[in-house]
Amino acid sequence: MTREKLRIGMFGYGCVGQGLHDVLNSSRGFRADIVRICVKDRNKKRRIPMSNFTFDKNDILNDPSINLVVELIDDADEAFNIVTTAMKKGKNVVTANKVMVAKHFRELVELQAKHKVSLLYEASAGASIPIIRNLEEYYDNELLYSLRGILNGTTNYILTKMYNEGKAYDIALKEAQDLGFAESDPTLDVDGWDAKYKLCIITGHAYGLFLNPDEVFHYGIRKISTFDIQHAKEKGFKIKLVPFVGKTNDNTISGFVLPRFISSDKYLFNVDNEYNGVITEAAFADKQFFSGKGAGGHATGSAVLSDISANSYGYRYEYKKYQQGTVTNYTRDYGIEIYLRYSSEKDRKLFALKDVSEYFSSKLYKYVIGVVNLETLYSLREQLSSMDVFIVNTGRKVSPQTP
Numbered sequence: 007m008t009r010e011k012l013r014i015g016m017f018g019y020g021c022v023g024q025g026l027h028d029v030l031n032s033s034r035g036f037r038a039d040i041v042r043i044c045v046k047d048r049n050k051k052r053r054i055p056m057s058n059f060t061f062d063k064n065d066i067l068n069d070p071s072i073n074l075v076v077e078l079i080d081d082a083d084e085a086f087n088i089v090t091t092a093m094k095k096g097k098n099v100v101t102a103n104k105v106m107v108a109k110h111f112r113e114l115v116e117l118q119a120k121h122k123v124s125l126l127y128e129a130s131a132g133a134s135i136p137i138i139r140n141l142e143e144y145y146d147n148e149l150l151y152s153l154r155g156i157l158n159g160t161t162n163y164i165l166t167k168m169y170n171e172g173k174a175y176d177i178a179l180k181e182a183q184d185l186g187f188a189e190s191d192p193t194l195d196v197d198g199w200d201a202k203y204k205l206c207i208i209t210g211h212a213y214g215l216f217l218n219p220d221e222v223f224h225y226g227i228r229k230i231s232t233f234d235i236q237h238a239k240e241k242g243f244k245i246k247l248v249p250f251v252g253k254t255n256d257n258t259i260s261g262f263v264l265p266r267f268i269s270s271d272k273y274l275f276n277v278d279n280e281y282n283g284v285i286t287e288a289a290f291a292d293k294q295f296f297s298g299k300g301a302g303g304h305a306t307g308s309a310v311l312s313d314i315s316a317n318s319y320g321y322r323y324e325y326k327k328y329q330q331g332t333v334t335n336y337t338r339d340y341g342i343e344i345y346l347r348y349s350s351e352k353d354r355k356l357f358a359l360k361d362v363s364e365y366f367s368s369k370l371y372k373y374v375i376g377v378v379n380l381e382t383l384y385s386l387r388e389q390l391s392s393m394d395v396f397i398v399n400t401g402r403k404v405s406p407q408t409p
Contacts, residue, residue, distance in 0.1 A: 010073070010318050012038040015066030015097075017088055018078035019045050019052065019059070021186060022102055022129070025307030026078070027054075030314075038074075038314060042066055067091050074317055076310065077101040086110055093123045100313040102129035102306055105194075108203035111216040115325060124322035129309035131204045132157060134298035136312065137284050138323075141211040146326040148288045152252030153212050155284035156277050157204045159300030160188045160195035161227050161247045166278040168235050169244055175230055187280055197391075198226035198247065198263045205249035205261055212251065212286075213259050214327030217336055223384045224263035229396045233371050234347055238398075243267035245398060246274055252287075258335040262380055266399040267345070273297075340380040345398040347373040353393050358382055361404065377404050 016023060023043070030038065043059050044066050045052075052059065066072055067088070075092040077085050082105035089099050089106065094117070101107065107114060107127050118125050128138050132155075141150075156162050160182055167178035179196065182188040194200045202224035206217045227247055238245050246268050251261035268274045273295040277283035282300030287293050299305035327333070343361075348354045349372065359376030366373050383397075390397075 010320065012074050012314065012318050013072050014038055014040045014074045014076055014314070015069065015072040016040055016043045016076045016078065017063065017066070017085075018080075019043050020078070020080070022306045022310065023078045024053070025304045026076070026310045027307075029304060029307045029311050038318070041069070041072055063088060067095060067097075073097060074314065075099045076314065077103060078310070079103070082106040082109065089114070089125065090117060093117050093121050093125065096121060096123060098124045098126075098317050100126045100310055100317060102127065102310055104130035104200065104203040104207060108206040108219050111206065111210055115210075115216070115328070118322065124317055124320070126313035126317060126321070126323070127207070128313050129306045131207045132282055132284060132296070132298070132309075133159065133300045134305040134308050135282055135284060135296045135300070136309070137208060137296055138211050139312075139316075140296070141208065141286075142323055142326070145212070145286065145288060145291070146324070148291055150212050150253075151287040151289065152250065153208060153284065153286050154248055154250040154252075155296075156246050156274055156282050157208075157249055157284070157300065158195055158198075158201045158247055159280035159282060160192065161201075162277065162282070162300065163187050163280045164196070165227060165230075165245055165247070168230070168232070169239070170278070172232070172235075174232060175227070196226045196228045198224035201226075201247055201249045201263045205251060205263060208249075209251045209259070209261060211323070211325070211327065213253075213333040214325065214330060215259060215333050215336060216328075217261070221336065221338075222261055222263070223338065223380060223387060225265070225383070225387075225390065225397055226263075227265055228391075229394075230265070231347070231396065234345075234396050234398070237345075237347075237373070238267060241267070243269055244275055246277070248274070248399070250399075253333070254337060254340065257333055258337050259333055260337050260340040260380065262338075262340075262342075262383075264342070264344075264397060264399040267401050269401075338379075338381040338384050341377050341404050342380060342383075343375065343377050343400045343402045343404050345373060345375050345400055346378075347371060347396045349394040353395055356382075356386060356389070375400060
């Protein structure tokens with residue numbers, strides 16, 4: 007297959023943009039010209055000559071010689087504007103913006119088909135792990151039972167430091183921020199938003215269903231305490247933030263993001279620090295495990311470079327599971343056994359727990375283990391941030407459909 011000569015217009019030159027620049031320059035087998043880089047801060051000192059930059063997006067979007075747009079900015083709304091404009095002008099696009107892809111998934115897929123262009127976004131879901139490409143190519147006709155994993159390097163780094171070194175949440179978070187793994191406002195990561203957006207993208211390729219992120223329950227690690235870590239240790243578990251999606255019957259799936267107890271015999275137990283890990287379970291391929299760096303400019307930049315290389319060969323996602331249309335429904339009528347650490351009995355009652363198997367109460371802490379319906383968690387989503395509670399999926403199967 008003939009490789010097309012790529013002339014790239016890039017948006018953004020932050021951590022990922024610079025990481026891509028590094029991996030592109032060190033790649034011996036592949037060459038592409040970054041014609042122009044669009045940035046917004048005119049006064050920021052850059053490590054390459056200012057002649058490489060522009061402050062007007064139209065210098066890239068209206069340049070007919072540029073045949074690939076690489077979008078690496080933080081602003082999801084502006085990213086959507088850039089990406090859709092580029093596609094309408096017949097330019098292929100590579101992006102790492104998981105918020106933009108997840109929120110506009112169906113529309114972006116339809117635009118690709120309409121304008122006969124390619125939009126690739128491997129870096130948006132698993133950083134250095136090629137999970138989207140594997141779902142597209144390896145599992146394209148495979149009956150996939152479930153997919154779960156660690157998809158956020160920031161929270162995994164924090165949880166690792168709390169578990170291994172006994173650090174308090176605030177201290178571990180500050181360390182993650184100092185290392186560049188966490189933003190100054192860590193909300194997207196620690197409250198589970200980032201993991202949810204990635205889960206929605208993966209679900210589109212795993213099952214061909216484009217989920218509305220607003221309909222998917224997510225819960226992060228902001229409320230975790232040293233007591234929760236100690237409890238997990240005593241039981242032989244680590245706590246990891248784990249997005250899950252899986253089939254409940256032939257045409258229905260369920261999915262959510264929750265902290266989860268992981269025992270030492272599980273693949274995810276040893277996925278620590280900023281690393282990610284994904285487990286797929288399928289009818290014929292059985293269980294498979296993917297692991298790699300989930301944070302950092304070079305890790306994400308390597309995934310972007312892979313998409314750029316694939317684009318030079320004319321590669322595009324085919325969305326075979328979407329074309330097959332075998333999965334048509336998403337449900338929150340789904341039972342999950344949880345560990346609930348709480349202070350107020352009034353709060354505990356809101357969870358309407360069933361099949362309670364364990365209960366503990368002391369002067370400082372209370373917890374209970376029982377089964378909650380995912381719909382109940384979703385109905386409480388606005389209240390959870392103000393409650394003195396922490397929730398962990400125990401991982402125990404409570405029915406054939408429960409993860």
